[in-house]
Amino acid sequence: MTLPHQKIFDQLCTHARETALLAAAESALGWDERTMMPPEAAEYRAEQLTLLAGLIHQRRTDPRLGEWLGELAAGPLASGNGEGAHSDVATTIRQLKREYDKRIKLPQSLVEELTRTASLAQHAWEIARTKDDFASFQPHLAKTFELKRAQADALGYVESRYDALVDDFEPGERSSNLEKVLAELRQALVPLVLAIAASQRRPDATIIARTFPIDAQSQFSREASAKIGFDYQRGRLDVTSHPFCTGLGPNDCRITTRYEENFFNCAFFGTLHEAGHGIYDQGLRGDWYGLPPGEAISLGIHESQSRLWENLVGRSRAFWSHFFPRAQECFPQALGDVSLEAFYGAINDVRPSLIRVEADEATYNLHILIRFELEQALLADELKVADLPTAWNEKYQTYLGIRPPNDADGVLQDIHWSAGLVGYFPTYSLGNLYASQFYDAADEQLGGLEAQFARGEFAPLRSWLGENIHRHGQCYTAGELVEKVTGKPLSHAPLIAHLRRKLAPLYGLD
Amino acid sequence: MTLPHQKIFDQLCTHARETALLAAAESALGWDERTMMPPEAAEYRAEQLTLLAGLIHQRRTDPRLGEWLGELAAGPLASGNGEGAHSDVATTIRQLKREYDKRIKLPQSLVEELTRTASLAQHAWEIARTKDDFASFQPHLAKTFELKRAQADALGYVESRYDALVDDFEPGERSSNLEKVLAELRQALVPLVLAIAASQRRPDATIIARTFPIDAQSQFSREASAKIGFDYQRGRLDVTSHPFCTGLGPNDCRITTRYEENFFNCAFFGTLHEAGHGIYDQGLRGDWYGLPPGEAISLGIHESQSRLWENLVGRSRAFWSHFFPRAQECFPQALGDVSLEAFYGAINDVRPSLIRVEADEATYNLHILIRFELEQALLADELKVADLPTAWNEKYQTYLGIRPPNDADGVLQDIHWSAGLVGYFPTYSLGNLYASQFYDAADEQLGGLEAQFARGEFAPLRSWLGENIHRHGQCYTAGELVEKVTGKPLSHAPLIAHLRRKLAPLYGLD
Numbered sequence A, B: 001m002t003l004p005h006q007k008i009f010d011q012l013c014t015h016a017r018e019t020a021l022l023a024a025a026e027s028a029l030g031w032d033e034r035t036m037m038p039p040e041a042a043e044y045r046a047e048q049l050t051l052l053a054g055l056i057h058q059r060r061t062d063p064r065l066g067e068w069l070g071e072l073a074a075g076p077l078a079s080g081n082g083e084g085a086h087s088d089v090a091t092t093i094r095q096l097k098r099e100y101d102k103r104i105k106l107p108q109s110l111v112e113e114l115t116r117t118a119s120l121a122q123h124a125w126e127i128a129r130t131k132d133d134f135a136s137f138q139p140h141l142a143k144t145f146e147l148k149r150a151q152a153d154a155l156g157y158v159e160s161r162y163d164a165l166v167d168d169f170e171p172g173e174r175s176s177n178l179e180k181v182l183a184e185l186r187q188a189l190v191p192l193v194l195a196i197a198a199s200q201r202r203p204d205a206t207i208i209a210r211t212f213p214i215d216a217q218s219q220f221s222r223e224a225s226a227k228i229g230f231d232y233q234r235g236r237l238d239v240t241s242h243p244f245c246t247g248l249g250p251n252d253c254r255i256t257t258r259y260e261e262n263f264f265n266c267a268f269f270g271t272l273h274e275a276g277h278g279i280y281d282q283g284l285r286g287d288w289y290g291l292p293p294g295e296a297i298s299l300g301i302h303e304s305q306s307r308l309w310e311n312l313v314g315r316s317r318a319f320w321s322h323f324f325p326r327a328q329e330c331f332p333q334a335l336g337d338v339s340l341e342a343f344y345g346a347i348n349d350v351r352p353s354l355i356r357v358e359a360d361e362a363t364y365n366l367h368i369l370i371r372f373e374l375e376q377a378l379l380a381d382e383l384k385v386a387d388l389p390t391a392w393n394e395k396y397q398t399y400l401g402i403r404p405p406n407d408a409d410g411v412l413q414d415i416h417w418s419a420g421l422v423g424y425f426p427t428y429s430l431g432n433l434y435a436s437q438f439y440d441a442a443d444e445q446l447g448g449l450e451a452q453f454a455r456g457e458f459a460p461l462r463s464w465l466g467e468n469i470h471r472h473g474q475c476y477t478a479g480e481l482v483e484k485v486t487g488k489p490l491s492h493a494p495l496i497a498h499l500r501r502k503l504a505p506l507y508g509l510d
Helices: A005-035 A039-060 A063-073 A082-086 A088-105 A108-131 A134-155 A161-166 A175-198 A205-209 A214-228 A264-283 A299-313 A317-330 A340-347 A364-379 A385-400 A426-446 A449-454 A459-468 A478-486 A493-507 B005-035 B039-060 B063-073 B082-086 B088-105 B108-131 B134-155 B161-166 B175-198 B205-209 B214-228 B264-283 B299-313 B317-330 B340-347 B364-379 B385-400 B426-446 B449-454 B459-468 B478-486 B493-507
Strands: A235-239 A245-247 A253-257 B235-239 B245-247 B253-257
Touching (some): A005 A039, A005 A063, A005 A088, A005 B039, A039 A088, A063 A088, A088 A134, A108 A134, A134 A364, A134 A385, A161 A175, A175 A385, A175 A493, A214 A264, A253 A264, A299 A478, A317 A449, A364 A426, A426 A493, B005 B039, B005 B088, B005 B245, B005 B253, B039 B088, B134 B161, B134 B364, B161 B175, B175 B385, B175 B426, B175 B493, B214 B235, B235 B264, B299 B426, B299 B478, B317 B340, B317 B449, B426 B459, B426 B493, B449 B459
Parallel strands (some): A235 A253
Antiparallel strands (some): B245 B253
């Protein structure tokens, strides 16, 4: 007996929603592990997460899904033409089929070896970083790239192996496109950063290294994140060591931060950043939770939302013309004698540095470019893992004008490769690029965002993002969405224009 | 092919441990719901918990369990005679079989009706309590007791229906035994409480109603709970509205409390109480987690551990001769001018009151007796639900000498019956009785506990409890354990002796 397609579609959705209930339970345990769990509980928690991951994987590779999706993809509900392709129903079928097809392409043995290798490699990486000993990590990294090549080959690709890997994080994105845009970005960015480094005019960055009591930081970060629109009735802010944002359900978004008493930026901009991720999650349609129309498009688009609130809004003069008086109330000792202009300069201090996660808005993208170019070369076997530290240091010299004194502060600083995350780094820069491009479109359509910020009005921008980006879920790819929202394909120009506009006066450039 | 029994046993344990991983995930989500979850997330969390409960129920009624347990129970590993019956392996088989056999006796339709009725009845109870309107709750309660009779009949019993229900909370306990011990307790307790109520000599209870800043309460409660032995490397203390203790794994015990700025006892003794539960959980053998030798025996024994630390230790003069100076440091405003004797009197204030959860150490058991007698009468159909409020009020008059002015502060005060928990109340008094009986045995064997407390030494008592009670898990029933540890069956005498010893001098009784 053949079921009508609507009935098959309903079964499919019920199945996916149940899987999402389990996946959200997994997220809850993961959140707890990183914010609340007592130290000795780690081993049992790992067992729990392994069991849940297994149950979820089983459900996501359930052969019934393949049957249902095969039938639906060939039928009228998948209606592949024109705007119909972006409908919720067509999107659900298309995206679930995409995920299912990818999943079953990977042999179980490869999945297990990737997991095992990542676990061993992360452990080796932690030790290697502590001991500044790249050699001990080298065989793990070689093995990782070997397996990633096998993964790419199993998944298949049109242009390059790298495409097959990027696709996990930025679905549909191509290396050739990334290379083009990021090369343009590099060409404009390197001279700008070098000019700033050479400038005699510098803000007094010691202002933000004064003493900011943690209770007051917590209070102020909460106020600002609530004001820009993170909904605390549907979310929480907690403390962790490596901040993140995670969703535990359609009305349960958890953001995290960490406090440094003598560094204002860490918690404040970190909270705005995570709140930006959270506002995206909270803007997804709850009635589609656990299904593609209610899920984020890509890491790049997700990152665009966090960077937009953190940098384009949170580091703007207008934002602080609203918030600075309150900041002075919260931190009378540190900021009582500071002018708005001096503070604005300090939070926009640009200087080449070694560590990606501590980099400023401008130099950050150069850190990403280096990693992007190196991981492409490694994957293509054009660079030997043994030669990686030298290649790393040379690129830092060329792009940032500084050279890491050791591998711990160089090639060993990031966890990503050890965790098998190859093709992930460019999504950070994509986030910055998308953010500027979206911001310009919003600014034009809403007519002068800065004037709104100065009045403490953030709801118009948030609503605009909700309408134009969040509520679409996965109905458009990132590339389609950028064109739909901004009328143009992805480009380096808006970000460069934004940085020049802001930094030229601060650093006395022409 | 028949598997060797050891292999079947191993399969059984693997299955049960996996179920425990899921059950602990359920506990984690439940803990989060009551301590952390943002308000709007309740609906999705309920869906998650329902799904997990279904998966767990499916596993616990897996017919393979029945086959494995049937085979094992008839074989050599179940070795039923003498001390062998208390071995870990025999206990595992016996207890898992006991639970499985009980579970499959209940028809699925009855389980579902019990769940549905409890959900509706709790909702109705909340409204009825708010509006002081017993009549609106009455049909739900009648339905509940009707279903509980059906449940008891499906489970079967030897002496009375009530036995079948008590068995869920206090395995193997019989109404006839409870009636005997609790009647003896009542006969000794009623005159004592009435004599105290009539006494002219009263402590100044207003001391504990002074202002105790919440940060200082949190600090002091943490210190004291850590000092008596709750291990914060394997647990946490958080805030909730109805405090509880829950286990999320062998090294992850979460206790909770709530703070009232103008009532010292609430958080402090509440924390000691939950820490007592937590110390029991932390004393169970982690290598048997999820299996009967690593699980608590009964609610009564669990409660004995919380009451022992809360009342027998925490309300003793010796405990405070150690802790009072520190309390004065933490609360200089409230306690700076208070003597140890006055404080000791205030925390041991005994007075008949209407609300069980606010009752003192002595009158508490009378609240339980009333509920025990009434729920037995309701289950036996000797009391009509419509006549319950009158019967309730009359018993309060007889046992405590006071009469509730309304049903909200009378028969509607507890959630238990609305949640289908019939046969649960006596475990609270069992806890008090066991606690005194264990305490006397420990005092005799360890030679003068009070002198140890006065020196701030709590490790000997905690180790004794660990050795004699915690580490046995379910290898003995509660009744067997009491006899093994104290040499005597359960009795009202130690509790009465303890109360007389403490209260006679405080209230000038003879």
